Amino acid sequence: MNTFFAGLLLTLSTVLFCAPSPKKTKKPLVVFVCGDHEYSGEETLPIIAAELEKNYGMRAVVLKASPDHNSEENIPGLEVLKDADLAIFYLRWRRLPPEQLAHIEAYLKSGKPVMGFRTTTHAFNFPKGHVSEKWNAFGEFALNTPPGWGGKAKHTHYGHNSSTDVSIVPKASGNPILTGVAKDFYVRSWLYHVVPDYPLKGSTILLTGKAVNPQRAAVENPVAWTGTNAFGGKIFMTTLGHPEDFRIESFQRLVINAVHDELGLKVPKKWKGKMDIQVPYRVAK
Template identity: 80%
Template sequence: MNLKQFCVSLLVLAVIGLTFTGQAKAQSKNKKPLVVFVTGDHEYSGEETLPIIAAELEKNYGMKTIVLKAYPDHNSEKNIPGLEALKDADLAVFYLRWRQLPPDQLALIEAYLKTGKPVMGFRTTTHAFNFPKGHESEKWNAFGEFALNSPPGWGGAAKHTHYGHNSSTDVTVIPEQANNPILTGVKGPFHARSWLYRVLPDYPTKGSTWLLMGKSVNPDKEAIENPVAWTGTNSFGGKVFMTTLGHPEDFRLEPFQRLVVNAIHWELGKKVPKEWKGKLDIQVPYREAK
């Protein structure tokens, strides 16, 4: 091969390389992000509300979704089949309450967290796990803190509590965050059925950004205002969106629906949609915890 032929060969290889690179970039750009919802709570019917959100993401926002549920029912604390899906997830959304998952299932959640990918949580996920003192998996009781910048479980030194089931919450946008993309179209104030969670004074963890503030209505004890939605970076370097709202009646509210859809886009690094596809009809009843 002479010099001219050699140069032509290099040019052909370069063109082929650029073509493959361009195709790979195009495929990556067109790839639908996968959102995996992990549900299992005794009280708030997350396994019914979140599939409606998931269907909306697939129908109108170009995403793929998988919804995992406790088995055989929502009160089953020791089994959520299908957590292997987290290996391919671009975002993990948790709505859990006092689970005691086996080590192999916890390992799949831990592997996801260690990737530094984004994490989203609803309400009782502040106390997602409830292992006995001294149990080999006891560290998971602090999931709320290390994954979602929230208190490390219910009660305890953090005094994580609420203001009674007969109370509800007036929600307002924190003025400094009025232009935050997650709050696009989230008109406040609005009234949520969720009874207010107390997370202050030590949570959300330092460095978190508060988005919405809640004021308890008809509290059963002296109440202070508390943040009900925030963002941040967790201990694994992953983006966080957490809300202590999540009563099934909250999902009927357009501001809350928009908050959730916006936050999912933000977590994925996608532009928050300016146009709303319309209010969802979510009619899921509340059930008393066992």
């Protein structure tokens, strides 16, 4: 074999066998943080998490209050937030220790996206003067909601016997998060009152709700919005989240779409099918 062909074969072998292999795309990690007393988020969100893993190419971790949903001072495993690409919260009146709050704070300060359901508007409930009292305003600084329940914002609801008619905000109809979501649909959640000051200025309202059979005079309120939080992180928040809401296809699509959008992924054009979510509501503690 002459020198020319020997050199050519050597070059070809280098290209074929030594060239770097294409990198595999890392699956995004979604971390769910649950503990809400009332709405069975510890049961609904694991079904969403399993769906994301099975049909949408994601990894998911679900963290729960321990030893049960009424345990307000312990959610083990929050250190995994350092690896999360998206954190999703469904909390109600927790009092976590500083070392656990530190993991949430580090995640928020990273500017990564945050998503929240219903009672996450009042995720924490530390007594006045407590070293962690600032966390009572988690809803405001993390998700553009009122800062806790009641208070000057008059954040409240229209009665447990009421429910809500939900409608897409016309000017938001082209938002990809609303892909496949019905123009109007009904949910069991009783409407939360957040207006006139919330969601915070700069938020984009996607859905509004009108109370059905309210116990007092009711006004239309936002029930889902996007925006940017105090740390520069992208947010999606919905004040819906009664377990019966999760049975509705439009709500399921809203949630799956929002997860994709939060991660900077294209909302899937093809719906993988309605999930069977049969989780009971429990009376609040």
